Amino acid sequence: MIEANLQKIERTLRARLENYRKMNTEGNSLMIPATECRDHIDHVSAGLLNNVQVLLQTQGHELVEEIEAALSRLKSGQYGECLRCEEDIGLERLEANPAAALCFKCQSLFEKRYC
Numbered sequence: 001m002i003e004a005n006l007q008k009i010e011r012t013l014r015a016r017l018e019n020y021r022k023m024n025t026e027g028n029s030l031m032i033p034a035t036e037c038r039d040h041i042d043h044v045s046a047g048l049l050n051n052v053q054v055l056l057q058t059q060g061h062e063l064v065e066e067i068e069a070a071l072s073r074l075k076s077g078q079y080g081e082c083l084r085c086e087e088d089i090g091l092e093r094l095e096a097n098p099a100a101a102l103c104f105k106c107q108s109l110f111e112k113r114y115c
């Protein structure tokens with residue numbers, strides 16, 4: 001892969017990593033404490049909103065891990081190689097999803113099997 005492409009991808013990965021980390025940190029301040037609930041409806045609403053917040057934070061942590069893994073592959077020189085079949089993932093796919101660890105074919109097989 002061309003060095004200029006790798007540098008652009010690394011900048012994109014680092015910017016996304018910073019954004020997700022910031023969102024995960026800010027997410028904690030969005031949680032509604034039970035002490036702020038005045039009645040049963042407030043408790044139910046706060047519970048639902050807090051559950052959504054936890055789901056978003058879980059997803060955010062997974063995205064952070066995916067990006068950190070991609071940055072690690074960049075550093076080791078394995079970036080752009082499918083972790084399953086070891087074929088080239090392809091620049092177009094990596095530009096769309098710089099943290100992609102699987103080629104389109106392997107990702108499709110994975111999603112058919114597990115999603």
Ligand SMILES: [Zn+2]
Nearest residue numbers: 082085103106
């Ligand atoms: Zn593959």
